[in-house]
Structure formats: structure tokens, C-alpha cells
Amino acid sequence: MKRRTFISLMSVMAAAGVLTLAGCSSNSGSSAAASGAASSAASTGAADQLAAIQANGKLVVALEGAWQPWSYHDESDTLVGYDVEVSRAIAEKLGVEPEYVESDWDSLFAGLDAGRFDIVCNGVEVTDERAKTYDFTTPYGYIHTALAVRKDNEDIKSFEDLKGKTTANSLASTYMELAESYGATVQGIDTLEETIQLLTAGRIDATLNADVSFYDYLNVHPDADFKLVAQTEDASHVAIPVRKGDDSASLLEAINNGTISDAVIDVWEHEPEINRELLEKVLIGTPHIAGYSADGKANATRMSLDSICRFFHLGATYEIPPPAPSSSLIEAKDREEALLKMYNPIEDSNRLKSHPELFETLRGDYPLRREEKAYNIIGIK
Secondary structure (H helix, E strand, C coil), rough: CCCHHHHHHHHHHHHCEEEEEEECCCCHHHHHHHHHHHHHHHCCCCHHHHHHHHHEEEEEECCCCCEECCCEEEECCCCECCHHHHHHHHHHHCEEEEEECCCHHHHHHHHHHCCCCCCCCCCCCHHHHHHEEECCCCCCCCEEEEECCCCCCCCCCCCHCCCCEEECCCCCHHHHHHHHHHCEEEEEEHHHHHHHHHHHHCCCCHHHHHHHHHHHHHHCCCCCCCEEEEEEECCEECCEEEECCCCHHHHHHHHHHHHHCCEEEECCCCCCCCCCHHHHHHEECCCCCCCCCHHHHHHHHHHHHHHHHHCCCCCCCCCCCCCCCCCCEEEECCCCHHHHHCHHHHHHHHHHHCCCHHHHHHHHHCCCCCHHCCCCCEECC
């Protein structure tokens, strides 16, 4: 599916009444900080932020608008992305309209502090330091920080190799802090696109960003001249910060509790011995298979072979075609029906619910789905 459509579909469900849990590990320290911040929010006072939002009829959402796949402008210049879908569905649940304000990363929190924004929905990582200043919602995503270099760079293979090197990242971001902690000199930059342009032009040695942002970029630009060489072991929690204090308490409670009616879980505690009672209660439960497609696996295989050939200075010509779908023709009345015919997560969920004891088997041997470009869709008007 194009532009991680499956993840996008899950994000809509997450904000519109479904709690989505994703990722590959947890960060207990940040999680505790977030939970503590949320539970410490006091009862509402006279200056109730939620009441003010509902009285104004709008939720003012701050985001960058230039960080794929979180928020960005598509070919028609429409603001789209994971965070746009999440915040729009939150606003719908609160009975108001979302109003988006785009800003540079280092201005987002200043605007939140000054009361110009109600929330910042911008893939914000929960850190102990940020939790001292802001209350955070329940996490709605998990990410790893990845390290990217040019394809011909053989000097940087780990974060430790950043000492004395030059990187580029948004000022005051966790990526900047991590790069500096390993001895890199960080150049301030506003967007991921600008960062990758600097990297591929050889003007910086490396850059750090969310793994999903790099994967999304490579999905759209498979021939981009950079590679990922390392990532953090632990995943970071992504949540929505609000101003700390009594006036934010009911808004935080509304986001955390009032919008959750069901759950979609792909990553479980104590795998493969998962909680079977929880499995039966969730709307969709899958065996830690994320959103991989046959196209993604073929692309990853090609990138691996490219790296091997470069390392050994081999010249090679090859193609890694994904397997053809059993039927390339899809008849559907709308796009949603067509996408579900390409891949319906309920089928994976039903397999796991029928045989939870086969968690590891199902995790390693699930049906490979093709992306939208492999199909000819007819019937949509």
C-alpha cells in the first residue's frame, strides 16, 4: 500500500476511538514519567482548558507540516499525515474543529507555553526532562532513533563513530541532543527534506531521525543516496504534550479516556506468552508483524545487496521482484473496500485468536501482501 497506508489506517482508528499499540520495545523510564504526569493532573478549575476549547468550537493544533509521515503537504498541497489524522479525530471526539498552525520545531513548545496552541501533535518523544514541564497523553506511537549516512560512507557504522563528525537536526530536538552526546557538531535545520539534501550532497557526515521517517522517505524515494547504519535499542514513546496544571486536566482526561472504545495491538508484553484474556478483548490482535509488505521486503533485500556490492566493490545487475498477487484485479465500490481486499488485518487477528499458542509461528510465517501498485482496481466511481 502507498505511503504506509496500513499504518495510516490504524492511526485513524487510534484517535477515533481505538487505542493503538505499536513498536518493538518500551522505555520504562519515559513511560513512568508520562503516566505520573497524567495521573498528577488535578481536577479542573475555573480556567478549564477543555471548556474553553469547546466554547470556541476549535482545537488549535501545532505541528511542523514538513516531517513525513507525521505531517506534510501532499501533491495538492493538502496538509496530511499521521499526526493530522490523530489530531483531527481527537477534535471530532471533543465536538470541535481542528485548526492547524505550522511552525518550526523549536517554536512549537514556546507557542504551547504562551497559550497560542492547545496541543502539540508532532511525533513528540516523551522524556523525563519534558515531563517536568508538560503533561503527556497516553502514548500513541513508538519510535527508534536511526542513524543515516551516505551510501558510500564506510567510516560511520555506529553512534560512537559520530565523535568529531557533523550532523544536521532540528534545534532542541532529542536527535540533536543524542548526536551531541556522542561528540558530533550539530547544524540546525528545519525539515527532514533539507537534512537529507545536505547529507546526500556531502555537506554533513550523518543525520539522526525517527526510523519511521527514514523508512517512509525511502518508500517514496527508493534510490535516495543514504543508508541506515544504526538505531537505538530501546523505543521512545510518542505522545501529545499539554500545558501542565489544573486547566489542562480535563483535556488530558478526555484524550486519554474519553476517546478509547477498543484496542488494536501488534506488540505484546511477554511474547510469545501473551495475555490471552486481553487477546480476546481487543478488536484486532496480530503477532508482532507490523505493516510489512512483499514490496517492502523486496526493497530491503535490494538495499542489502547494494550495500554488499559496494563493500566488496562488485558490479552487479539484479532485480528483486516481489511475488505476484494471486489475482491482480480488484473490484470495489470505494478505496476503503479496495484496500481491505489487498490486506485485511482482521484475517491475521482471527488466525492468532484461533491459535494463540502458535504466536511465534504466525509471526514468522504470515501471508505476504502486495502494495497498491500491484493491483488493477476497477469499480470505484
